Amino acid sequence: MTRMARFDSPFLLGFDQVERLLDRVARSGGDGYPPYNVEEVETDTGVLLKITLAVAGFSTDELSVSIEANQLIIRGRQSDEEGRAYLHRGIAARQFQRAFVLAEGIEILGANLENGLLAISLERKTPEEIVQQIKITTNGS
Secondary structure, eight states, X not given: OOOOOSOOOTTOTTXXXXXXXXXXXXHTOOOOXXXXXXXXXXXXXXXXXXXXXXXXXXXXXXEXXXXXXXXXXXXXXXXXXXXXXXXXXXXXXXXXXXXXXXXXXXXXXXXXEXXXXXXXXXXXXXXXXXXXXXXXXXTTO
8 A cells, every 4th residue: 555645745844743643543543442522611711622431340440541642542451350250241341542642732631530431621722823033144144
């Protein structure tokens, strides 16, 4: 399979990282487990983002939320309980990893597990616009 360059314009300089990011997102399609929602929530201080994952059966000890290389990584790991004899097992001990790519300026405010739903609150900080003048020199000065 040949790879098509998305940012091959001479006016888009230094966007190779964005292209790698798009490739990473395309590869992380996953199996759809656990299901999740992403929503915007209006508050008194502004608009927050909220990611909610359905993680019924997981305890806080079995979940981890971390930021790695501009990605929000949520992992869940359940282990089989020793000494149990199941006559029927319809609820399997599972593990998962779900990744969300974060834009610059996104901050994680916190994570809360309640009623089998893991809610992660994020805030988008508005970056300051910086105008910079570049001094033009000649070979003689």
